[in-house]
Amino acid sequence: MGLLAIKMFMALFYRPAKADRQGLEYLEQSWVTAVIPIYNEDPVMFEQGLRSLLAQSRLPNEVHVIDDCSADPGGIRVAKKLRREFEATGVKYTVSVQPENKGKREALALGFEAAPYSEIFLCVDSDTILARDTVRELLLPLADERVMASTGMVLALNHDSNIFTRLQDLRYGNSFLFERAAYSRLKSVLCCCGALSAYRGTLVRKYLPDFLNQQFLGKPAVFGDDRRMTNYCLMEGQVVFQETAVGYTAVPEKLAHFLRQQVRWNKSFFRESLWAFGHQKKYRPAFWLTCMELGLWLVFGTAMVYSLFILPILHPTSFFHHIGDYAVFMVLMGYLRNVRYLDFPRRGMGFAKRFGMFLLAPLYGLIQLFLLTPLRFYALLTLGKGSWGTRQAGVEVSVGGAEAEVTEIFEEEDPHSDKKVTETLQLLRLEGVALARTAAPRSQAVVQEQPLPTPHLYQQGWSIPQQRVAWGFSAPVEQPWEATQQPGPFQDEYLDPSWPHGQGW
Template sequence: MTNRLLTARVHRSGMVFAAAVTLLAAAVWAAHHGVQAAHYGDQAVSRLAAVWAITFLLLLSQTIMYHCERTRRPSPRAHRQLDGLHVAVLLPVYNEDEGYLRLSLESMLAQTRRPDSVHVVDDGSTSGDYAAVRTWWLHAARTAGMATTWQRTPNGGKRHAQAAGVRVSPGADVYVTVDSDSCLAPNAIEEILLPFARPKVQSVAGIVLATNSRRNLLTRVTDLWFVTGQLTDRSALSAMGAVLVNSGPLAAYRAPVVRDNLDSYLGETFMGRPVMFSDDSLLTLYALLRGRAVQQPSAIVFTALPEKASHFARMYMRWMRGSTIRSLWRMRYLPVTGWAYWAQLIRWFQVALSTTVLAWLLIVEPVRYGTTPPASFLIVPFLIGWAQALRYLGVIRSDECIRQRAITWLLMPAAVLGSWTVLRAMRWYGMATCARTGWGTRQNGAEVTLNAKTSASETAERTALPDDDTMRIPVVKLLNPDTETTLQLTLPAR
């Protein structure tokens, strides 16, 4: 058993960039070879050649942009100004596993730059009252000298729980939003504040990794897909100050972005129905209307991913419905002169283009012209996926060796196949049913637990150091199939 903090960092390398460009070029060559081998007519060849050229230019532009993203490092003077900010953490809780909730709170105490206040709001959970965790946390926060509140409110949804935290912290300069299963890396809050040294920055997104990434095949592939998206698509947008969606497990906002828009945040409706999801993307939209929204690659958080297909399907459907609503709001409210507006427009174009090309190759060409795509076409999306997922290999985690990361990277074909088939169908279904604005998960209690084999009390044990000037707070075992890793969080005694 190894006792250590769970940490991670994103490694930047010119070799990764060169390898990505090489794989993208190979994908274009494979597509060109496929077009030539299929004996399409001259007009079809010309049309498809134009499609591949546009696709390659978009991918190459994105690759260059996400390698232009930089970790913000302010001056010593700006550091002092950031240290003077009041940072309030908003932590809504609804039917969360006690083990994950306690792990989240422990990570607050282990921060190199602790928040000034933490506001926990139990949004009317039906699976328990968290009495033991609440008692422990109030004592631990008081011992650490950290202001905190713990409220229990009638169930009103995540937004109303966050609003309850905002109302009891009117003096905050920055709000950090986290989920109840978020385990922050020790320097997460310190790092996520750094971009605020630039006055135009209104919100900052952290990088989300999976706590349970190796629990099963679904969590491996989901982690690969999710992390790759953050380090390619969102990193490219961050380079332009135009991040469209911050992630719920870790994001930070200048306080006026939240406070000034609280009424509209709580009262959003779509087709006459209150919107209960897509909270983070709406806060990001508010930030974009005031300035820049960026990502900080060095601000890392670990969160629990769905471990069952049914749970993942409900989560993804909620994302797609929320994405549909939010994209309409962006086109309506974002200024046409901003990068974010055009990023949304290009995203629509890419979805339409990829869907049209897929339908043409698999339906129109065989039925109308009697030609089928050659087998060489199958390798094109895999090469593109592996090229983008090279960024996944650049994430160095304290609980995983590069061999394990490489094994997951090799699973990219599974992510590509799922994205082009099941997820594509779910995307269109989500768009068609976006008026269904309910949350859809955790209605019957926690769907992911910290340790499926033992209870929370058995996975977290408190120990004390009798002859030291530090206090050691709970040691929590993470269940990994290959290694047994523990998180050991320590903080100075006060």
């Protein structure tokens, strides 16, 4: 209870990052590349996600969509369909298809390799819908050079589907507004959410070889990419949570889908926590937070399994004597951990509805105790097995007929963003500060002649011309990056093996 009180205290005093005029100018001129892996997507939901990115008050400079050899071609058709709309805004846009399914990690790496000059990588899941100012708000922490990554606030898009999705929405709120908010006070968020995060390009390039070649128990690591990248960031600097950068993602509506997702997340928790225990610097908060998370789970999980499954058999009288104490503890914990859910503004969800959702907190506690705690032990025992995603042969979650409701998320005014930031940016633009998409990425490094690599991508008629490259940011310094269109179908183009993958970047 003492640790719970400390975490609650830190979460209650959490404040999102802000940036001064100089920081905002830096972010406006930074080169931002969005990387979106897709696999068996619901075409309607994916299109809404891309349109929410297109409607951002701060557009990315580039968008790379990478299809991981989907069985359903609907997603790739949507990606190609929106090419002209993105290019009309000045955004560089590529659509790529892998010849075989290799996993989300490989797909992300293709996007990273395609932009060796990018200063910030924006990682967004294909089923994530962004509020209008989400990208702008997510970048704000990166105005501080000590911050290596920021992660946004993610909630359930389909929370009204059934009571199961409502409980997941409550859990999402708890994991961000309680856990990540508390750890953000120490600048040590342990896991950036894969649905919505931003990373410094220099850091991504430095660790990309290890990211791609990671193995565990002699097998390639194919899940846990978000937690792995967060570990790299914590080795180099700070990782924070930005509450004002809001995204809505589709959560599982069926138990089987949910269980596969939870097994994958729990395996990632164990594997990356063990790795962090051996690699993180001992004087940094991230190391001790990782030790605390592992230790608490070991003690609490073992105690719960014993109390719920073993004690009733060995000492049934004692169990039933204390069952009321267990129930009171579970209810109290559920409400304390979710209290911040009540004061977070939600589009289309007033206080009365939020309060109704809040009352369900103890019910999720039951799921945690009787389903997820044993499932975590199962994940620990099967660490050697894994697959990259929760999708099987086809689309598992769809927005159905809710397209209009989804569109409102990015067409209406964003209730979470900082209005002072909006005013400052308007002033900067009136004063003629160059926007990122019309200016080359900056570099303070020595310039030397070097051709850019051919992207490790299956691209539809795109190649990169030879340019002068500045090591450090590895960015074109004479002019913005330009793609030259060439005729022809998808071509198998691979990265030059002599290209220095992240070494010294």
